[in-house]
Structure formats: C-alpha cells, structure tokens
Amino acid sequence: MAATPEVLWAQRSSKTDAAKNFIYLTISVPDIKPENLKLDLQSTSLTFSGHSDSLKRDYEVKLEFYDEIDVADSKKNHTAKNVEMVLRKKELKDEFWPRLLKDAKKVHFLKTDFDKWVDEDEQDEAPEEDQGNMSGMSGMPGMGGDMASMMGGAGGDFGGIDFSKLGGSGMGGEEPEEEDDDDEMPELEEDEEAASSSKTASKIEEVN
Numbered sequence: 001m002a003a004t005p006e007v008l009w010a011q012r013s014s015k016t017d018a019a020k021n022f023i024y025l026t027i028s029v030p031d032i033k034p035e036n037l038k039l040d041l042q043s044t045s046l047t048f049s050g051h052s053d054s055l056k057r058d059y060e061v062k063l064e065f066y067d068e069i070d071v072a073d074s075k076k077n078h079t080a081k082n083v084e085m086v087l088r089k090k091e092l093k094d095e096f097w098p099r100l101l102k103d104a105k106k107v108h109f110l111k112t113d114f115d116k117w118v119d120e121d122e123q124d125e126a127p128e129e130d131q132g133n134m135s136g137m138s139g140m141p142g143m144g145g146d147m148a149s150m151m152g153g154a155g156g157d158f159g160g161i162d163f164s165k166l167g168g169s170g171m172g173g174e175e176p177e178e179e180d181d182d183d184e185m186p187e188l189e190e191d192e193e194a195a196s197s198s199k200t201a202s203k204i205e206e207v208n
C-alpha cells in the first residue's frame with residue numbers, strides 16, 4: 001500500500017500582480033528518479049505518485065484545491081529531496097485563501113511551510129526575491145545555478161578583507177621586520193663597547 005508524503009505549503013496574494021499571487025507547494029519525498037515520478041496538475045487538483053529507491057516505498061497523494069490555479073503559469077523543481085512547485089492562483093485577490101484544500105477537514109500530512117510563510121498583512125515586506133518568480137524552475141525540472149554566483153563571486157575578497165594582501169601565512173607580514181631588529185641587536189652592543197674603549201683611551205692620554 002502506498003504511503004502519503006508530507007506536503008508543505010505557503011502562499012502570497014495580490015489583486016494587481018499575478019507574479020505575486022501564488023501557492024508554494026512542496027511534496028517531501030526523497031530519492032525519486034524522474035522515471036518513477038508522476039505528477040498530474042489540473043486547474044483544481046494535483047495528483048502525485050512516485051517510488052523512493054532508498055526508502056523502497058511507493059508514495060501517492062491527491063489534492064483538491066480550494067480554488068482554481070493557472071496550470072500554464074505554474075512551475076516545478078524536482079530535487080533529490082522533494083518536488084517544489086509554485087502554483088499561480090487564477091483569481092487575483094488581495095485576500096489569502098483560507099486554506100489550501102477544498103475540504104475544510106484537517107489532514108495529517110498537510111503542514112504549513114514556516115520557512116516561506118508570511119502573514120497576509122506582512123507579505124509586502126517580503127524580500128524582493130521571494131515573489132514566486134522562481135526563474136530557474138521548469139514549467140512542469142532543474143533549479144540550476146552555481147555556488148560561485150550564490151556566494152557573490154567572493155574570490156580572494158571575503159567580508160571586505162583581501163586575503164591576497166596578507167602575509168604568506170595569512171596572518172600579516174610584520175614578523176620578518178621584527179626578526180631583522182633582533183639580528184641588529186649584537187651590532188648595537190659592539191658599537192657601545194667601541195665607544196667605551198675610545199673614552200678609556202682618551203682618559204689614559206690625558207693622564208699621561
């Protein structure tokens with residue numbers, strides 16, 4: 001018998017901007033190969049089934065949405081851990097959906113995605129990149145992107161510190177100068193001895 005996967009969701013809403021009027025939906029099932037995944041998205045429903053090789057289990061779930069979505073403008077991203085989706089709400093409204101599913105009955109597998117959730121009156125303050133654009137997502141796989149660009153192309157400059165200007169050990173280049181000072185100390189002592197000998201010889205001459 002197939003198991004029901006955990007489903008996480010969050011949402012944004014807008015009456016004027018379709019790009020800000022969407023549902024975040026994540027189906028948490030690890031290690032499902034593309035050939036073992038079936039995803040049927042309709043305007044009012046979503047049917048998912050898949051087989052996890054590592055867990056050796058079949059999963060399936062069907063969701064009946066509270067309202068319609070725009071299938072053509074929805075996107076997905078299949079990773080080794082889950083299937084992520086951005087589902088565009090068909091009707092532009094400022095108000096949130098009161099729930100994800102048509103049936104108000106609570107189901108154990110559906111949970112709020114607190115990493116993405118914001119309150120309805122605070123969504124305008126969400127970061128600019130958090131607008132459901134998901135440019136790397138496909139229209140129903142691969143997020144793309146490389147770590148170098150995510151790190152801002154740090155290179156040798158990290159947090160304003162240019163490591164290339166530090167000493168060979170990475171801890172500053174003052175130590176060699178301190179060693180040079182130590183090497184010069186015996187020469188100073190010799191100069192003092194020479195000066196002392198000169199003064200003694202001068203006194204001997206005066207006595208004579």
